[in-house]
Amino acid sequence: MQNQVLVIAALMVLALMFLMMMFAKLFRKAGPHEAIIVYGFRGTRVVKGRGTVIFPMVESARGLSLELMSFDVAPKQDLYTRQGVAVTVEAVAQIKVKSDPESILTAAEQFLTKSPEEREGLIRLVMEGHLRGIIGQLTVEEIVKQPEMVGERMRGTCADDMNKMGLEVISFTIKEVRDKNEYITNMGRPDVARIKRDADVATAEAERDTNIKRAEASRESAIAKTNADQARVLAETLSQAKQAEAQRDLEVKKAEYLENVKRQQAQADKSYEIQTNIMQQRVRAEEVTIHQVEKEHEALVQQAEIKRREYELTATVLRQAEFERQRIETLAGAEKNRMIMEAEGRAASIRAQGEAEAEIIFKKGEAEAKAMNVKAAAYQEFNQAAILDKLITGLPEIVRALAAPLANVDKITIVSTGNGPTAGLNKITGDITAMAAQVPALFETLSGMPFSEMFAKVRMIADKSPKAVEETKNSGGTQ
Numbered sequence: 001m002q003n004q005v006l007v008i009a010a011l012m013v014l015a016l017m018f019l020m021m022m023f024a025k026l027f028r029k030a031g032p033h034e035a036i037i038v039y040g041f042r043g044t045r046v047v048k049g050r051g052t053v054i055f056p057m058v059e060s061a062r063g064l065s066l067e068l069m070s071f072d073v074a075p076k077q078d079l080y081t082r083q084g085v086a087v088t089v090e091a092v093a094q095i096k097v098k099s100d101p102e103s104i105l106t107a108a109e110q111f112l113t114k115s116p117e118e119r120e121g122l123i124r125l126v127m128e129g130h131l132r133g134i135i136g137q138l139t140v141e142e143i144v145k146q147p148e149m150v151g152e153r154m155r156g157t158c159a160d161d162m163n164k165m166g167l168e169v170i171s172f173t174i175k176e177v178r179d180k181n182e183y184i185t186n187m188g189r190p191d192v193a194r195i196k197r198d199a200d201v202a203t204a205e206a207e208r209d210t211n212i213k214r215a216e217a218s219r220e221s222a223i224a225k226t227n228a229d230q231a232r233v234l235a236e237t238l239s240q241a242k243q244a245e246a247q248r249d250l251e252v253k254k255a256e257y258l259e260n261v262k263r264q265q266a267q268a269d270k271s272y273e274i275q276t277n278i279m280q281q282r283v284r285a286e287e288v289t290i291h292q293v294e295k296e297h298e299a300l301v302q303q304a305e306i307k308r309r310e311y312e313l314t315a316t317v318l319r320q321a322e323f324e325r326q327r328i329e330t331l332a333g334a335e336k337n338r339m340i341m342e343a344e345g346r347a348a349s350i351r352a353q354g355e356a357e358a359e360i361i362f363k364k365g366e367a368e369a370k371a372m373n374v375k376a377a378a379y380q381e382f383n384q385a386a387i388l389d390k391l392i393t394g395l396p397e398i399v400r401a402l403a404a405p406l407a408n409v410d411k412i413t414i415v416s417t418g419n420g421p422t423a424g425l426n427k428i429t430g431d432i433t434a435m436a437a438q439v440p441a442l443f444e445t446l447s448g449m450p451f452s453e454m455f456a457k458v459r460m461i462a463d464k465s466p467k468a469v470e471e472t473k474n475s476g477g478t479q
Contacts, residue, residue, distance in 0.1 A: 008263065024058065026053050026054055026055065026455070027051055027052070027053050027054075028047075028051060028052060028053075028054055028061055029050070029051035030047045030049060030050060030051065030200065031053075032049060032050050032062075033066055033067050033068055034063045034064060034065050034067075035047065035048040035063070035064045035066055035097075035104045036048070036052070036062070036063055036064075037061065037062050037063075037064055037104070037105070037108045038052060038054060038059060038060075038061045039059070039060060039061075040054075040055070040059030040060055041055075041057050041058045041059065042059065044105070046101040046104050047061075047104060048099075048101075048104070056402060062108075062112060064097065064104060064107060064108050064111075064112060065097070066097050066099065066104075067096065068094055068095075068096045068170065069094070069096060069119075069120065069123075070092065070094050070095075071092075071093060071095075071120050071123070071124060071173075072091070072092055072175075073090075073091040073092070073093050073124060073127045073131060074088075074089070074090040074091070074130055075088075075089070075128045075131065075132065078180075079132050079135040079136070080135070080176060081135055081136065081138060081140050081143065082136060082137060082138060082139050082141055083139055083140060083437065085140050085179060085181070085183050086133070086179060086180065086181075087140060087143070087177055087179045087183075087184075088176075088177070088178050088179065089131065089133065089135060089143070089174060089176070089177050090174060090175045090176045090177075091154075091173060091174045091175055091440075092171075092172075092173050092175055093123075093127055093168065093169065093171070093172050094153075094169070094170040094171040094172075095123060095162070095167050095168070095169055096161075096167065096168065096170060097166055097167060098166055098168050100169065102166075103163075103166040103167075103168075104166065105166070106164070106166030107165060107166030108166075108168065109166075110165045110166065111165075112418065123165075123167070124164075126158065126161050127154070127158060127172075130154060130157045130158050130161070131154060133157070134150060134153045134154060134157060135150075137478065138150070140177075140179070140183055140184060140187065141187065142179070143174075143177055144177055144184060144187070147173070147174040147177075147325070150172075150174055151171070151172040151173060151174065154169070154172040155169045155171075155172055157239075158172075181185065250348070251438055252445070273368070277364070277368060278281050280361060281361045281362065284357055284361050285361075288353075288355070288357060291350050291353075292347070292350060292351055295343075295346055295347045295350045298343070298346075299340075299343035299344070299346075299347060302339055302340075302343055303343075305342070306335070306336045306339055306340075309332070342453050457472075
């Protein structure tokens, strides 16, 4: 029984597969590039982009390609233009079956039983006939220069005939136009000659304009060069003058800076000495305080040691006789008093020593302050002769400082460009002499009094008697 069921199931599966195969053979699909023409007992219909069932023996179907057809249109006979010139034209046409069902049925009536070669031959004959008619209406110049117009006319002229065959012209392009009499070749010679003539004229005019522009540019360049040389000489002169002024200002600024530096340095040195003395006094006072604290700490340590020993002796004496205990307590008390007295004596000695050292530091600072006051009073009593003496004795140091950079020069290479007094080595010595000559001007700027007036006053002081000099100093100090 089970075997029979299996056999029946297998037969049913085979039957189903057979039916599906038969249905697959009956069902036909149309691709996007074709149309299926179905004809039979249900009439003629067009299937495009879908599928349909075709019943055998009562219906048939044939495919019609909707793809683009491209072929050459090149009549073997010469075509005559409106001018009577025989030309040979080669073109390419792109034609296809229109996509609407009516056009597909029309094309099926015309070409379904024909091969592709026969179909293209028929279409080519129609295209060549229309091309001959269009060429006869145009000149050679229009055909050669306006091939797009020929294509437009071909599409417009062939449209009706193509519609009758269910076709449409997608494009028509002329590839080549030639003739046997070299008409086309000679057609462009006048234009070539004219273009060549215009080019020669343009070249000559361009060369003429170039020469004129070159001459003008040379003249303007010469004028610009002359103006540039004049401006350069003027700029160099102004630059040298500015450099001289800047050098002068720099020297004056250097002198002022050195003066300020020395003044501030002197003030800083005095301030530093005063602060140093103050700090030394504070340090000594702190050291004395530290010593006192150390001594007091030692005294406390000694007291703690005494108490420890007292406790130790007390603990030991309790085991001995009462007499021995009293004797040891008496000795311990005496020892304690002695050590306390020694600690107090040492503390008093250290305190006295610290106070003495602080007094010495204070006296020393007071003496230095008085010395500074005396020195300041002496500076205030300086007369013009003393100030002049200080200034004159400082002249060599200033000149030596000005010439000091030359001492660090290992080698000097002199490039002389003239024979004047400011050329070669004379330039260096002249610069040093000029720098030294500016020192008196610097002192006159600092003192506010010309050197001649200073020396005149010095002579006046020197001519007086010592008493008169003393009176002059007193009167000057009073002022």
